[in-house]
Amino acid sequence: MNTKRLILILLTALGAFVLSACSGAPAANNWHGLAADAERAYISSGALVYAVDLNTGKEVWRYPAEADSKLLFYANPVLTDDGQLLIGSAGTKHSFVSLDPATGKEKWAEAFSKGKGAWLASPLVLNDMIYAPNTDGFLYILDMNGKEAADPIELGGALWAAPSTDGTLLYVTSLDHKFHIIDIASGAVADPIDLGGAVPSSPAVGSNGVYVGSFASTVEFIQPNGRHEVAASAGNWIWGSPVVDNETLYYADLDGKIYSLDIATGNQNWDAVQPDGPIVASLVIVGDQIYVATEAGTLVALDREGKTVWEKTVGAKIYTTPIIAGDMILVAPYQAEFVLAAYDVQGKQAWTFTPEK
Amino acid sequence: MWDTIIINPMTNILVWIYDVLGHGPHMFGLAIILFTILIKVITWPLNASQVKGAQAMQELQNDKEWQDIQKKYAKDKEKIAQEQMRIYKERGINPFASCLPTLIQFPIIIGLYQSITHALSVTPFDMLKLARAIYPFQNVEGIIPLNSTFLWMDLGRPEGILQNLIHTSFLPNGFPLLAVIVALTTYVQSKLTMPTSTNPNDQSAQMSSMMSIYMPLLLGWFALNFASGIAVYFIVSNILGIVQYAATGRANWSNLLPGGNKQTAKKK
DSSP states (O other), rough: OOOHHHHHHHHHHHHHHHHHTTTOSSSOOOOEEEESSEEEEEEEEOOOOOOETTTTTTEEEEEESSTTTTTOOOOOEEEEETOOOEEEEEEESEEEEOTTTTOOBBBBSSBBBBOOOOOOOOEEEEETEEEOTTTTEEEEEETTOOOEEEEEEEEEEEOOOEEEEOSSSSEEOOTTTTTEEETTOOOOOOOOOOOOOOOOSOOEEEEESEEOTTSSSSEEEOOOOOOOEEEEESSOOOSOOOOOTEEEEEEOOTTTTTEETTTTOBBBBBSSSSEEEOOSOEEEEEEEEEEEEETTTTEEEEOTTHHHHEEEEESSSSSSSSSSEEEEEOOOSSSSSSSEEETTTTTTTTEEEEOOO | HHIIIIHHHHHHHHHHHHHTTSSSHHHHHHHHHHHHHHHHHTHHHHHHHHHHHHHHHHHHHOOOOOOOOHHTTTTOOOHHHHHHHHHHHHOOTTTTTTTHHHHHHHHHHHHHHHHHHHHOOOOOHHHHHHHSOOOTSSSSHHHOOOOOOOOEETTTTTOOOOOTTTOOOTTTTTTTTHHHHHHHHHHHHHHHHHOSOOOOOOHHHHHHHHHHHHHHHHHHHOOOOOOHHHHHHHHHHHHHHHHHHHTTTTOOOOGOOOOOOOHHHHHH
């Protein structure tokens, strides 16, 4: 009987351990968020946000100084013109903070903590106002000191993506398949548009409207007056934001295909280009090159014809959209030995950054 | 392997039930309840064998031959073990029959917890994993994201009420009503199923008594700290367990009263 008792106690203890190890209450894990200015890269990586010197790849600061189990950072940090770095927590503590990009010190007297859900989306800063979407379904409107400047706008579903704007209207996507158009001046919200699938990414602003990719495997073209139509389709979910470049729309899907659509004619410019794995990150276009990061862990540079210029194996899955900082491409692989790597435009690795414990 | 055999099938069943129910608010909670009933129906024969096994073991504790062996070979544990095995064989008793359902419960609880958090996908990475776990026949585009609202709860997060009145570091979500109900129903279930014993040295009875305190606290702690969906599972599972046991006519209602077990034992 003693053995039986021991087995039961061990089993319950094992159960507790396994459940605890399953990442309990709040947001479990996610890929990194990334931003950069001329001097530093800023990477949100779970419990900490790091600033990394672009020249040396060395850590400049980390926030908070000691990891807090209630704080988790996954959104892309946002730099403002008045020298702030904005980032919200996706942990059980829903703090939205402003940091000094040079030092990592908090700039606001107190963090904004009215959001009831995780901050997975980056905020949009426009005309000295911060528009911060939260997974609680509200779009919070703050001034540059972190105080509420207007009542939050309830949109419904979880908001995972930064709003886009044409200067007059805000375009906000939601995970509950809805697309929202908000008049910035009046705060009026138009009737939501159902896109047929969840939308985890921001709309791409074109000349006459916006383009939105969704889990319905389509790119919808939506005009400011709310009229909308399917502009293009894909073979699988579209996760990253489409990119509008002059008269061409670029987008990719979870099948790993990259599309180039002639907006004027609605024709595809090439047969789908398919590097080596699903594509979650948005495409990045600089000059004549299109940079693509795949889940298979490859950074690919394509020309405008879809031909591979070079490709580089980064060594781990890539979900975060790469960013361009000066003459470098920054890539933040997920669950890799390093959290950030810098490449030059020829694909040569300049440095990697691994946080010290 | 674990994902393929346990998590993905469970997640798909939950998502399928949710879809059939109309995938609106409160439907994921109902899906968990229906899923729990399904699990209970599937494991009904095992639970019945647990009850039978526990009863047989209990009767053995009060058996004269068994007690004589304990006395006769009190100083020879090896001999006691041999004699016990002989009696088990002779009477067709499997001493581990009552443990098996417990063993099966653990993968279900762990799998369900992971399935709930998996299905509710609170981060993009979770969502990506979910997309790959859903079987092709399901209308995943239309279903995702699942609505995690159930009554006053967010099933993907720990539950609590009266957050404005109660907010401490120990109770960050307010008063944990569900955790209390989980602990209470677990206690009631374990007390009802606790057999009576006339043998003062009955280790089985001692263990049952210990577990009737230990398990409510443990499951209450789970409910306090983990996704409230798992607490819903515990409560429904406990209530069904109580109903199932009561249906056998062996429920020991007097055990719920202070000293009830002793009184019953004396009567015998």
